[in-house]
Amino acid sequence: MRIDVITLFPELVATMQDHGVVGRALREKLVDLELTNPRDFSDDANNRVDDRPYGGGPGMVMQYTPLTKALEHVKSMSSENAKVVYLSPQGQKLDQAAVRNLSKCPNLILLCGRYEGIDERFIDAYVDEEWSIGDYVISGGELAAMVLIDAMVRTLPGALGDDQSAEQESFESGLLDCPHYSRPEIIDGLEVPKELLSGDHKKIAGWRLKQALGRTYLRRPDMIKLKNLSDQEQQLLNEYLVEVKAKNER
Ligand SMILES: C[S@@+](CC[C@H](N)C(=O)[O-])C[C@H]1O[C@@H](n2cnc3c(N)ncnc32)[C@H](O)[C@@H]1O
Numbered sequence: 126m127r128i129d130v131i132t133l134f135p136e137l138v139a140t141m142q143d144h145g146v147v148g149r150a151l152r153e154k155l156v157d158l159e160l161t162n163p164r165d166f167s168d169d170a171n172n173r174v175d176d177r178p179y180g181g182g183p184g185m186v187m188q189y190t191p192l193t194k195a196l197e198h199v200k201s202m203s204s205e206n207a208k209v210v211y212l213s214p215q216g217q218k219l220d221q222a223a224v225r226n227l228s229k230c231p232n233l234i235l236l237c238g239r240y241e242g243i244d245e246r247f248i249d250a251y252v253d254e255e256w257s258i259g260d261y262v263i264s265g266g267e268l269a270a271m272v273l274i275d276a277m278v279r280t281l282p283g284a285l286g287d288d289q290s291a292e293q294e295s296f297e298s299g300l301l302d303c304p305h306y307s308r309p310e311i312i313d314g315l316e317v318p319k320e321l322l323s324g325d326h327k328k329i330a331g332w333r334l335k336q337a338l339g340r341t342y343l344r345r346p347d348m349i350k351l352k353n354l355s356d357q358e359q360q361l362l363n364e365y366l367v368e369v370k371a372k373n374e375r
Contacts, residue, residue, distance in 0.1 A: 126228065126281065127157045129199045130270050132237040133174065135160035137267045147275055150284045166194035175240055184241035192247050199234055207232035209253045212266035212273065216255030219273065221296035223256065228277035235273065237266030299352040301345060303336035339365030
């Protein structure tokens with residue numbers, strides 16, 4: 126997979142190269158990350174890429190021409206059918222299914238806005254999809270692009286030490302993840318659930334599924350409603366609710 130990012134702050138996005146899962150995926154060449162700054166394509170003596178909005182009002186707008194030149198440059202180095210994605214609070218809200226779909230594109234071009242945003246004519250002419258990371262406004266598309274890149278890279282085969290860890294994560298199966306524990310077995314009088322210490326893989330899997338069903342039911346009823354529970358899952362959820370009730374009555 127090749128990801129191009131068009132950004133006025135390439136050094137911000139470049140920090141991903143040195144850290145964690147994305148850094149490792151880049152070093153192992155599972156993904157290629159290329160950064161392009163529209164300032165390098167400005168005809169202005171001071172490399173400006175923004176101007177005041179027509180109609181007046183606060184803020185500046187990223188201009189059409191430097192962005193078009195930057196995009197043409199990126200397209201000349203990438204595949205012809207690369208998808209152009211604008212990170213925008215006005216886009217569709219990202220979720221795990223969208224992340225998985227986007228990660229199947231061999232070549233993505235991510236466009237980061239700044240200021241009041243970018244000239245609408247550029248969006249009309251070149252942007253294939255607009256995606257938002259949530260219903261709030263941040264100062265630039267870089268952090269949004271980094272969120273998307275990180276989430277996509279995690280889904281690539283080989284990116285995580287164990288490919289099953291991506292499958293078990295929240296949202297993958299329409300459920301939140303189960304709780305996790307590590308050593309020591311007892312700390313400040315708090316114990317690890319005995320099922321996890323049993324060494325019985327079937328029992329452990331059953332306990333994890335029960336917890337995932339229970340916390341999804343309690344924290345995200347909207348997700349549980351969408352999930353068609355099997356008889357076994359419904360039974361586990363019922364058991365979870367009885368156990369929680371008993372615990373709360375203690
Ligand atoms: C200050 S924002 C512009 C907000 C714009 N005037 C609006 O109200 O829709 C500057 C840039 O940050 C990025 N951005 C802000 N919030 C975002 C979000 N929730 N998701 C994705 N990108 C976002 C976009 O690239 C946007 O062009």
